[in-house]
Amino acid sequence: MDTKLEQKPLGLYIHIPFCHTKCTYCDFNTYTGLENLIDDFTESICNEIEFWSITDKYRINSIFIGGGTPSYIDVENLEKIINKINSNFKISKEIEITMEINPEDVTDKKALLWKNIGINRCSVGIQSLNDDELKIINRRHTANKAINSINILKKYFKNVSIDLIYGLPKQNLKSYVDTLEKIIKINPTHISAYSLQVEKGTYLNEQVFKNEVVVATDDISAEMYKKTQNILKKNNYKNYEISNWSKNGLLSEHNMKYWKLEPYIGIGPGAHSYLEKKRFSVIKSPKKYIQSIKKIKKNKIINIEEKIRFLKKNTFFEIYEEHNSKNEKLEFLMLSLRLEQGIDIKDFKQRFSQDFDELYLNKLKHYFKNNILEKNNGFYKLTKKGKLFANEVANNFVD
Numbered sequence: 001m002d003t004k005l006e007q008k009p010l011g012l013y014i015h016i017p018f019c020h021t022k023c024t025y026c027d028f029n030t031y032t033g034l035e036n037l038i039d040d041f042t043e044s045i046c047n048e049i050e051f052w053s054i055t056d057k058y059r060i061n062s063i064f065i066g067g068g069t070p071s072y073i074d075v076e077n078l079e080k081i082i083n084k085i086n087s088n089f090k091i092s093k094e095i096e097i098t099m100e101i102n103p104e105d106v107t108d109k110k111a112l113l114w115k116n117i118g119i120n121r122c123s124v125g126i127q128s129l130n131d132d133e134l135k136i137i138n139r140r141h142t143a144n145k146a147i148n149s150i151n152i153l154k155k156y157f158k159n160v161s162i163d164l165i166y167g168l169p170k171q172n173l174k175s176y177v178d179t180l181e182k183i184i185k186i187n188p189t190h191i192s193a194y195s196l197q198v199e200k201g202t203y204l205n206e207q208v209f210k211n212e213v214v215v216a217t218d219d220i221s222a223e224m225y226k227k228t229q230n231i232l233k234k235n236n237y238k239n240y241e242i243s244n245w246s247k248n249g250l251l252s253e254h255n256m257k258y259w260k261l262e263p264y265i266g267i268g269p270g271a272h273s274y275l276e277k278k279r280f281s282v283i284k285s286p287k288k289y290i291q292s293i294k295k296i297k298k299n300k301i302i303n304i305e306e307k308i309r310f311l312k313k314n315t316f317f318e319i320y321e322e323h324n325s326k327n328e329k330l331e332f333l334m335l336s337l338r339l340e341q342g343i344d345i346k347d348f349k350q351r352f353s354q355d356f357d358e359l360y361l362n363k364l365k366h367y368f369k370n371n372i373l374e375k376n377n378g379f380y381k382l383t384k385k386g387k388l389f390a391n392e393v394a395n396n397f398v399d
Contacts (some may be wrong), residue, residue, distance in 0.1 A: 006057075007056070007057065007059040007090060008057065008058050008059070008060070008062050008263065009058070009059060009060075009061040009062075009092070009262065009263075009301040010054070010058035010059065010060070010263050010264065010265065011060070011062045011063070011064070011254050011257040011262070011263070011264030011265070012060050012062070012063045012064070012089070012264065012265055012267065012393060013063075013064045013066060013254070013265070013266045013267065013268075013271055013272070013273075013281075014045065014063065014064070014065045014070075014081060014086060014267050014268055014271070015029065015066060015067060015265070015266065015267065015268030015269060015270055015271040016066070016067040016068045016069065016070040016072075016073060016268065017029055017030050017031050017034075017063060017067060017068040017268070017269055017270065017286055018030070018031060018032075018034060018035065018037075018038060018041075018067065018068050018069060018073060019031065019032050019067070019068055019069045019072065020032065020069065020071055020072055020102075020104075020140065021138055021140055022138065022203075023137050023138050023139060024136070024137045024138050024202065024203040024204040024207065025137055025165070025196060025197070025199070025202055025204040026197070026202060027199035027200075027201060027202050028067070028270075029067070029068075029269060029270030030067060030068045030069075031068075031285045031286060032182075034286060037041050037074055037286055037287070037290065038074075038077060039077070040290050041286055041289075041290060042073075042077040042080055042081065044289060044290045044293040045081055045084075045085040045267060045268055046080055046081060046179065047293045047296070047297035048267050048268070048293055048297075049081070049084045049085055049088055049267055050084065050088055050261070050297065051296055051297060051299065051301075052088070052089075052265055052267070052306070052307065053088035053089065054089060054304065055088075055089065055090050056088075057304065058089075058090070058263070059089075059092055060085070060089045060090065060091050060092060060095060061092035061094065061095055061096070061253065062095065062096045062097075062098075062253045062254035062257065062264075063085065063095065063096070063097045063098070063254070064098045064099075064101075064254040064255075065078070065081070065097075065098065065099040065100065065119075066098075066123075067100055068101045069100065069102050069105070070098075070099050070100050070101070071099065071100070071101040071102055071105035071106070071110070071114075072102065072105060075110065075113040075114065075117060078117060078119075079116070079117040079371070082097070082117055082118050091247070095120075096120065096121055096159075096252075096253040096254060097118050097119050097120050097121065098119075098121040098122070098123055098161075098252070098254055099114060099119045099121075099122060099123070100123045100124075100125065100127070101114075101122050101123065101124050101149075101153070102124075102125055102131060102141065103124060103125070103126065103141040103145050103146040103148075103149035103150075104140045104141045104145060104149075106124075106148075106149035106153060107195050108152055108154070108155070111152055111153055111155070111156045111157075112156060113320065114156075114194065115156045115157065119157075120157065120158075120159060120352055121157065121159040121160075121161065121252075122153050122157050122159070122160045122161065123161045123163065123192075123252075124146075124149065124150060124153065124160065124161065124162055124163065125139075125163045125165060125187075126146045126150075126162050126163060126164060126178075126183070127139060127165045127168070127396060128143075128164070128165065128171065128175075129146060129147070129165060129178070129179040129182045129183065130143060130170075130171070130175050130178070130179060131143050131144040132170050133168045133171050134168050135226075136169045136170055136213065137165075137168060137169065137204070138203075143182075147169070147182070147186065149185065150162065150186050150188060151186065152338070154186075156186075158189070158250075159189050159190070159250050160188045160189055160190070161188060161189065161190035161191070161192060161252065162183055162186075162188045162190070162191050162192070163192045163193075163194070164180070164183065164191065164192065164193040164194070165193075165194050165195075165196050166194070166195060166196065166216070166221060166225070166228065167195050167196035167216035167220065167221040167224060168196055168215070168216070168217055169204075169213040169214060169215055170213075171216065172220075173220065173223060173224060173227065176224050176227070177227055177384075180193075180227070180228065180231055180232075181231070184231070184232075184235050187247075189246060189247050189248060189250040190244070190245065190246045190247070190250055190251070191232065191237060191244070191245045191246075192243055192244050192245075193225075193228045193243055193245075194243050195221045195224075195225065195243075196215055196216065196221070198215060207327070208326040222388055225388070228245075229384065229387075232245045238251075238340070239340060240339065240340045241255075241259060241338050241339050241340065242338045242382075242387055242390055243338075248350070256333065258267070258274075259335045259336070259338055259339055260335065260336075261274070261328070261331060261332055261335060261338075262274075263275050263276075266281065266282065267282075268282065268289070269282055269283060269284050269285060269286050269288075269289040270282060270283075270284040270318070271296055272319075274276070275304065275308070276304060276305060276322070277322065277323045277328070278308060278314070278320070278322050278323065279319070279320075279321050279323065280317045280319060280321070281309075281317060281318045281319040282316060282317065282318060283315075283316060283317070283318050284318055292314070292315075292316055293315060295317065296310075296314065297326065300398070325352065326398065328351070328352075328354075329352055330392075330394065330395070330397075330398040332348070332351065332352075333394040333397050333398065334390070334391060334394035335397075336379075337382055337390045337393060337394050338390055339381075340381065341379050341381060342379040342380050342381025342382065343356065343379060343380040343381070344378065344379055345378050345379065345380070346356070346378060356380070360397055363396060363397060364380070367386070368391065371383050371385055371386070372385065372386040372389060372393060373386055373393070380383040
């Protein structure tokens with residue numbers, strides 16, 4: 001029997017928590033001023049990768065190096081990490097390897113080095129092409145630097161994705177559309193556009209609380225999202241997920257794993273995993289992470305379930321939960337509704353042994369009547385109007 005046929009696709013996320021400066025809105029597990037830890041941290045990442053070594057059940061078909069700012073650390077460190085992955089996992093020939101990049105780190109020399117170590121997809125944190133908006137959220141690049149960085153990356157990579165945020169302080173509908181139109185002229189293969197979230201514990205939350213800055217209202221943000229939909233559609237971008245648009249079928253293969261509840265392993269402090277119907281995340285502190293890895297690296301465990309139990313027992317996890325049917329159903333519905341294709345009725349029945357139409361008949365009637373949902377070839381998907389209420393709809397199904 002050909003064992004390759006039995007190997008399931010698996011995603012790998014690598015978390016690099018280091019940043020030069022912290023953006024005002026950022027609530028991710030990121031740190032400034034810890035550059036002295038980078039070499040020890042890289043060794044710890046490599047040791048965790050070796051601990052997870054899987055060569056039979058799964059085959060890696062996507063790697064996402066995120067943060068933090070992976071482009072901030074030396075290429076030599078990134079190369080060590082990628083080499084360690086290659087020597088500890090079966091790798092798909094068509095693998096997607098994405099790295100998050102800040103515009104101020106981009107040069108021709110670095111772009112070529114990133115390509116040479118195996119990166120084949122770039123995700124660039126632009127956020128805005130308005131200098132006043134960039135300054136107030138503590139981004140280090142200017143609009144001109146951002147544009148130049150994309151043009152450099154396009155010389156070396158066929159797949160370049162741009163991140164934008166709408167609803168920023170000092171931003172209005174006109175300035176946001178101006179950013180969007182400038183980005184379209186550059187013609188990246190992929191655009192992610194997210195509504196600004198004011199999260200607790202961020203500097204932005206403090207600014208908003210003290211009335212030092214004003215962010216967009218929900219109504220204005222909704223208008224910005226509608227503009228995004230219309231403008232990108234006119235320019236041949238497919239809205240394959242609520243906040244993501246692509247050209248030429250170049251969607252984010254790695255992020256599709258999150259939205260389709262497919263397995264992935266998160267490596268590094270604060271990184272999340274979904275594996276064997278379990279969700280868990282690594283301790284957040286880089287210093288504690290480095291210390292914990294020293295205990296873990298000595299252990300060679302083959303069985304995946306035993307690996308998870310060992311890490312749980314040794315307090316390596318910040319969060320750990322085993323999925324019950326209700327949790328999995330809610331996640332399946334919330335994530336499926338984010339996708340353009342919507343809820344796959346056959347997949348739902350295979351996962352939960354229930355008929356979707358029978359289970360939710362009355363709720364479906366309500367959403368059809370209010371033009372929130374539509375049915376298309378065995379899928380229930382959100383209408384253009386419905387995309388503004390995705391999480392609310394999913395929660396209502398499971399309640």
